[in-house]
Amino acid sequence: MKDIIIDTPAQKSVIHCGEGAFEKYAPGLALRQVFVVTDSNVFAWYRHDIWRVLGGDVPIYIIPAGEPSKSIRYLTAILREMLSHGMKRTCTVVAFGGGVVGDLAGLAASLFMRGVRLVQIPTTLLAQVDSSVGGKTAIDFEGVKNVIGTFYQPEEVIVDPRFLSTLPDREIRCGLGEIVKYGALNSRIYELLLQNKADLKSTAFLEEITYHCIKHKADVVTEDEYDLNGVRKTLNLGHTTGHALELCYRKKSHGEYVLIGAYYELYIAEKLNICGKNYADSLRELITAVIKKVPVYEDVATAAKLAKFDKKNTDANVSLIVPQSEGKSAEIKLSLEEYIKLLEECSADLKEGK
Ligand SMILES: NC(=O)c1ccc[n+]([C@@H]2O[C@H](COP(=O)([O-])OP(=O)(O)OC[C@H]3O[C@@H](n4cnc5c(N)ncnc54)[C@H](O)[C@@H]3O)[C@@H](O)[C@H]2O)c1
Structure with a gap:
């Protein structure tokens, strides 16, 4: 202990x-x-x-x-x-x-x-x-x-x-959603996830990874308790799109939407050349090790419009925390139109099985 x-x-x-x-x-x-x-x-x-x-x-x-x-x-x-x-x-x-x-x-x-x-x-x-x-x-x-x-x-x-x-299996998957998010923010957690990719639900792995995730969050909160200096908002990776989809569809749980959000936001990061292909492929593989089938959203624009309520936004743009490289994330701001266009492209690629 x-x-x-x-x-x-x-x-x-x-x-x-x-x-x-x-x-x-x-x-x-x-x-x-x-x-x-x-x-x-x-x-x-x-x-x-x-x-x-x-x-x-x-x-x-x-x-x-x-x-x-x-x-x-x-x-x-x-x-x-x-x-x-x-x-x-x-x-x-x-x-x-x-x-x-x-x-x-x-x-x-x-x-x-x-x-x-x-x-x-x-x-x-x-x-x-x-x-x-x-x-x-x-x-x-x-x-x-x-x-x-x-x-x-x-x-x-x-x-x-x-x-x-x-805990039902589905709820374990939800927790893994947040754990993969930590993986995108912390190299040690990422490494542990890759090492245990074949059995992410094992009791021993979950106990170990829980400690590392809490430690990461504790360090972030100690540095930026009130979400003022940009450090704490990195924990929001996957959440802008995740929350918007959650609010719009309400079919899945929070953790699943975070993971789906992370998938869509990773697509955006790669398209905008913020994140390289090798790292994007490896992170995508981790996401799909937890959530086998990332949903296609026919009308993703309706959900995307809900992202305007996100607390990170400071102007009319949509603020996203996206994966950049191992252990590193970046904040980007997109106009609503640009954001919708990229989400639609991601959904279309998913539909075609790309
Ligand atoms: N405050 C924060 O920093 C923060 C961060 C992430 C998420 N959240 C919030 O957390 C919420 C999601 O939390 P959650 O995923 O734990 O959902 P939840 O609290 O709804 O629990 C999920 C389900 O598991 C059941 N359950 C709980 N413990 C169980 C157990 N030991 N055995 C069997 N069933 C059990 C619950 O009854 C529920 O049906 C969202 O509202 C989200 O916004 C807050």
């Missing part, structure tokens, strides 16, 4: 990673006034662990599983429940679940009485490698993803691979 620390002026965040982290660190929470937020699936699998570790009478709010719960409706419901259970300023919100639970409960913790302690216990691969770390909280609002939120560091994150044993 290893610890990673994010030490920012606002809050020190300790991330405990490894098998056994839950049994070692969660019982300590029983000594505090805690309020648990989880979702219906996680509760079904792990309610006995919650009760065993935190007591049978611990207040729990259970949201319906899925992205639609990342909403103002469930945010207010959680805050109302916290109030009615007499939560004090010294209480701790425990976000026990995937990224949806983490983002929503994190936002509630940052708002209740101007901010109470937050502990994340991520139970999906995606939440373990990415969303539980770094302090971004959010809900979706008026059809726009993550448009309301705060920066609010969890005091502790308990990352235990034991929770992955009940």
